[in-house]
Structure formats: C-alpha cells, structure tokens
Amino acid sequence: MDTELIKELSDEDYDSVAELIRGCNLADHTNYDTELDSDFYYIIRNEDKEESGLEESILAVLSGYLLGETIGGKKVLEIEAFTHPAMRGIGLFTQCYQSLLDDFRGYRIRFMIKRPLSNFDPTPLSIHFGDEPDASELENTSDAILPSAIPFVAPDTWATLSALGAVHQYDELFMEKKLERSIGNPADTLCCEEGEVFLDVYNESTLYLHGLLVYDRYLHKGHGRRIMEAVEHFSDGPFQKILLQVSTDNTVALHLYQSLHYEERERILYFLNPVLY
Numbered sequence: 020m021d022t023e024l025i026k027e028l029s030d031e032d033y034d035s036v037a038e039l040i041r042g043c044n045l046a047d048h049t050n051y052d053t054e055l056d057s058d059f060y061y062i063i064r065n066e067d068k069e070e071s072g073l074e075e076s077i078l079a080v081l082s083g084y085l086l087g088e089t090i091g092g093k094k095v096l097e098i099e100a101f102t103h104p105a106m107r108g109i110g111l112f113t114q115c116y117q118s119l120l121d122d123f124r125g126y127r128i129r130f131m132i133k134r135p136l137s138n139f140d141p142t143p144l145s146i147h148f149g150d151e152p153d154a155s156e157l158e159n160t161s162d163a164i165l166p167s168a169i170p171f172v173a174p175d176t177w178a179t180l181s182a183l184g185a186v187h188q189y190d191e192l193f194m195e196k197k198l199e200r201s202i203g204n205p206a207d208t209l210c211c212e213e214g215e216v217f218l219d220v221y222n223e224s225t226l227y228l229h230g231l232l233v234y235d236r237y238l239h240k241g242h243g244r245r246i247m248e249a250v251e252h253f254s255d256g257p258f259q260k261i262l263l264q265v266s267t268d269n270t271v272a273l274h275l276y277q278s279l280h281y282e283e284r285e286r287i288l289y290f291l292n293p294v295l296y
Contacts, residue, residue, distance in 0.1 A: 020078070020111075022118040025060045035076040036060065039101050042075070046104040047173070048135040050285070057082035057099075061115040071106070078103045081115035090127045090291070097129045107175060116183075127291060130185055132172060134286035172288065185290040190267040194281035195225075195260055196251075202226075203256025209249050213242040216250060221262050228263035231272070243275050251279075 028036060037053040044051055061081040065071050071078065083098040098119070102111050119128070172180070204226055207217045214233035221227035228250075233243045250261070263281065265272050 020063050020066060020114075022114050023062045023064065024118065024122065025062055026058070028055065028060060032060075032062070032077070036062070036080050036082075038075060039077050039080060039103060042104065043101045049133045050136055051099065051101070051133055055082070058085045059083055061118050063111050063115065073103065073105060075103060078106050079111035079115055081112065081119060083119070086129075093125060093127045095127045095129055096123055097131055099131050112179060129188070130180065130290040130292070132176060132288045132290070134288065135173075136285075180290055183292055185292050188289045188291050191264060191287040191289065192267065192273070192283050193262065193264050193285040194276050195262045195284045196279065196281045197260050198251055198258075201255060201257055201259050202251065202253040204258060205250055205253045209246060209253070211246070213237040214246055216246050218250065218261070220258075224258060225260040225262050226258045228261055243272075244279070247275070247279055 025032065033055055036055060040051050040053050043049065044053075059082070062077055063079040065073055065076055065078050068074060079100070079102040081098055081100040083096050086095045086097055088095045096119070100112050100115065204220060205216075205218055207215070209216050214231070214237060216231050217229045218226045219229055231243060231246060233246070261281075262284070263276065265276060267273060
C-alpha cells in the first residue's frame with residue numbers, strides 16, 4: 020500500500036476521509052472535526068478491498084497544518100492522524116509519518132490528540148506530567164522519551180508517541196459555564212481602565228469568550244475576576260452559557276476560570292517531536 024500526498028481533496032476523497040474520521044470518533048469516543056481544512060493530507064487507500072475485508076476507500080490519513088510558529092528557528096507542522104480501527108498496529112501511521120518527514124525536512128512536528136469524550140481517566144487538571152525539559156534542552160535532544168504516562172492517551176497512541184520520542188508540551192482546554200441567569204452579549208462594551216474583554220455569539224444559547232486581558236500594571240489585584248463577574252452579570256438576554264479556551268501553561272487564567280466554576284468540556288493534548296530533521 021502506497022502513501023499519497025494530496026494538498027487539495029477531491030469531493031470523493033473529502034467524503035472518504037470524513038467517513039474515516041467519523042469511524043475513528045465512534046471507536047475512540049472522540050469528536051475530531053469532519054469539516055476538513057488541513058493544508059495537506061497523506062492518504063493510504065484501500066486498494067484491495069477483498070484482501071482487507073473492508074469497504075471503506077481510505078484506510079489511513081495523516082493531515083497537517085503549516086503554522087506560522089517557529090521553535091528554535093524551525094517551522095512547525097501540526098498534525099492529526101487517523102487509522103481505520105480494523106487496520107491498526109500494522110504500521111500505517113508510521114508509513115504516513117515517514118513520508119511526512121521525507122517531504123518536510125527541517126520542520127518540527129507537533130502532534131494534536133483529543134481526549135476521549137467518555138471512558139477516560141478523570142484525573143484532575145493538577146496532574147503532574149513529569150519533568151519536562153526546558154526549551155533549550157528540547158532543541159538539543161535527539162533521543163528524549165516521554166517521562167511518564169499521560170492521562171487520556173490510549174495505550175497504542177502512547178506507545179507510538181514514545182517510540183517517536185515525543186514530549187508532552189501542554190493541553191488546550193475548552194471550558195464552559197452555565198450561568199445563573201441568561202444574559203445578552205456584552206461584546207467589547209465591558210473593556211475598562213484595568214483591561215479588555217471581548218465575547219461573540221457561539222450559538223443561539225452560548226457566548227464565546229475570545230479574550231480576557233488585564234493590563235500589566237493591574238495584574239494580580241483581582242481585576243480579571245471582577246471583569247468576568249461583570250460579564251456574567253450583564254443585562255438580560257438569550258445566552259445561558261459561556262464557552263472559552265485556555266492553555267494549561269497559562270496557570271493564572273486557568274485557576275481564575277476554575278475558581279469561577281467553569282468546567283472542562285474538551286481537552287486537546289499537544290506533543291512535540293524533539294528530533295531535528
């Protein structure tokens with residue numbers, strides 16, 4: 020089975036990749052997006068359906084984004100990978116990944132993995148992920164391995180990441196709170212001398228917090244909490260929930276949202292391959 024690099028999916032391939040992701044979501048209790056917008060796709064097709072015993076057209080896909088970010092002067096690729104549940108453990112991901120490395124030499128590779136929606140270990144957010152290297156150590160390490168087991172990562176995925184020498188960087192959390200009463204959309208009207216806040220409509224019942232910024236001279240004085248409380252007590256309207264996104268390495272913001280009783284709705288784990296190519 021050959022690996023094929025595609026930069027723009029045909030309608031047929033789009034539907035087949037989306038079908039594969041839906042199947043993986045069902046098997047793994049995840050909710051990866053099936054609205055595809057990646058910059059490139061490595062695909063392994065089901066060329067012999069009689070031999071594979073499967074009707075699906077695509078057996079594996081590795082998709083990626085060309086980020087504007089750099090680490091140590093190297094451009095970063097962010098990737099997701101999906102293998103048909105019946106075809107796992109036979110090296111299809113490794114085949115796609117090796118093709119990626121051959122085509123994108125000199126890039127750093129970041130793996131994006133979503134936490135299962137159910138049947139997961141509900142370890143608290145304060146979990147210790149092990150002694151991770153600092154940035155300078157990461158840049159000069161060619162054989163680092165994951166220091167300890169990471170919650171929410173399936174054993175087969177863990178084994179693959181370990182074999183590749185991937186290092187856990189951080190998690191991105193989507194958090195949500197059901198408000199005591201429905202509010203309108205304050206948008207940016209609550210920006211003040213101490214900081215800025217901006218919300219937008221997510222859906223008919225939910226607002227999305229795009230950003231909360233407390234100016235440097237007002238940090239650590241409770242202004243972030245006061246701004247968020249002003250948001251939650253805005254004038255009456257149709258919105259019952261607030262959704263936001265925060266990184267686990269932004270500990271100040273994370274602790275603020277936790278103290279305001281925002282609850283984790285979704286978690287994305289990011290791993291970085293420390294090997295330089």
